[in-house]
Amino acid sequence: MQVAEGVYQFKVPMRHNPLGYTYSYFLKESKTLIDAGIPDWGSLSALEKQLGEQGTHLKDLKRIIITHMHNDHVGLIEYIRQSVDVETLAHRIADERQEEQIRVYKEMYKNTSEELQLMGGGSFQQFLSRFEHAFREDPKPLKLDKLLEDGDTIDLDGISLKVIWTPGHAAEHICLHDMDRRILFSGDHVLPKITSHVSLHTWEKRDPLGDYLNSLNKVKDLPVDLILPGHEHNFTNLPERVSQLFKHHEARLVEVKEALKSGKSSVFDVAGAIHWDSRPWLVMDFWTKRMAATETYAHLIYLKNKAEINEKTIDGILHYSLA
Numbered sequence: 198m199q200v201a202e203g204v205y206q207f208k209v210p211m212r213h214n215p216l217g218y219t220y221s222y223f224l225k226e227s228k229t230l231i232d233a234g235i236p237d238w239g240s241l242s243a244l245e246k247q248l249g250e251q252g253t254h255l256k257d258l259k260r261i262i263i264t265h266m267h268n269d270h271v272g273l274i275e276y277i278r279q280s281v282d283v284e285t286l287a288h289r290i291a292d293e294r295q296e297e298q299i300r301v302y303k304e305m306y307k308n309t310s311e312e313l314q315l316m317g318g319g320s321f322q323q324f325l326s327r328f329e330h331a332f333r334e335d336p337k338p339l340k341l342d343k344l345l346e347d348g349d350t351i352d353l354d355g356i357s358l359k360v361i362w363t364p365g366h367a368a369e370h371i372c373l374h375d376m377d378r379r380i381l382f383s384g385d386h387v388l389p390k391i392t393s394h395v396s397l398h399t400w401e402k403r404d405p406l407g408d409y410l411n412s413l414n415k416v417k418d419l420p421v422d423l424i425l426p427g428h429e430h431n432f433t434n435l436p437e438r439v440s441q442l443f444k445h446h447e448a449r450l451v452e453v454k455e456a457l458k459s460g461k462s463s464v465f466d467v468a469g470a471i472h473w474d475s476r477p478w479l480v481m482d483f484w485t486k487r488m489a490a491t492e493t494y495a496h497l498i499y500l501k502n503k504a505e506i507n508e509k510t511i512d513g514i515l516h517y518s519l520a
C-alpha cells in the first residue's frame with residue numbers, strides 16, 4: 198500500500214504471533230527498506246510479492262535501515278542476503294549490544310534460572326528446567342554495515358531521514374523523521390494501540406523505563422502529520438498518543454507502589470498484583486508471566502533510581518519496599 202509519495206507499506210506476516218505482521222517500508226527511489234520481518238520463508242515470499250507489485254525484485258534492494266534489533270524486524274535480513282548483499286544501517290548501540298548478548302547467551306540458561314530466583318519466581322524453576330534444551334542455540338551476529346548516531350541524516354534519492362535515537366523498548370531503537378514530508382517512522386517506540394514492551398533483566402545495568410519516557414519526550418512535539426509504526430496501523434495524532442503512553446506508565450508506577458504498600462515485595466509478587474491488559478496474571482502461562490515480571494522489574498528499577506523505593510537482597514531474592 199502506498200502511504201506517501203514513493204513510500205510503500207508492506208505487511209510481512211508473522212506466524213504464531215498475535216500481532217500478525219510487521220510493517221516493512223519500501224522507499225522506491227532509493228530501493229531501501231525500513232525493517233524486514235521474521236525469519237520465515239513465508240514472510241520472504243510475502244515481501245517478494247509486494248516488491249514485485251512495485252516492479253522491483255529482491256535482488257534490486259540496496260539497503261535496509263533497522264529501527265531495532267528484535268527478531269520480528271531484522272530476522273528476515275539473513276534470508277534476503279541469500280539473494281542480494283544489502284547494506285544494513287542501525288544505531289551504534291546495536292553493534293555493541295550484539296557482542297554483549299552473545300556473551301549472555303552462552304550462559305543463558307544459568308542466567309535465566311538465576312534471574313527467576315532473584316525475582317522471587319523460584320517455584321517455576323522446575324518448569325524452566327524442562328526448556329533447558331531451548332537455551333542451547335547460538336545466536337549469530339547480524340553484519341551491520343553502517344552505524345548511526347542520534348541526529349544523523351540519511352540522504353537517499355528524494356528522501357532525507359533524520360535519525361532520532363529512542364532507547365527504551367530496545368536500547369538501540371531509532372525513529373526516522375522525514376522532515377520534508379512530516380512523517381515519522383516510529384518502529385515499536387510508539388504504536389497506536391498497544392504499549393511497547395519495556396523490560397529489564399537482572400543481569401543488565403540499565404534503566405529502560407527512564408530511557409523510554411525520555412524518548413517519548415524526544416518525539417512528542419515533532420512536526421509530523423503521519424506516523425508509520427512497526428505494527429498495528431498508521432495514525433496521526435502523535436502528542437495525544439504519547440500522552441496516553443505517559444499516563445499508562447504513571448498508572449502502572451502507582452500500581453507498583455500500591456502493591457509494595459500492601460506488603461508485596463518480590464518482583465513476581467508485585468507483578469501478580471498488577472492489572473495486565475492482555476490477561477489476568479493467574480491465567481498467564483509461565484513465559485508470559487516471565488515477560489510481565491521483567492516489565493515489572495523495569496518499573497521497580499525506575500522507582501529505585503528515583504529513590505522512591507528501596508532494594509534489599511534477602512536469601513537470594515530481591516525485595517522492594519517504599520522509601
Ligand SMILES: [Zn+2]
Binds near residue numbers: 219385
Ligand atoms: Zn516489533
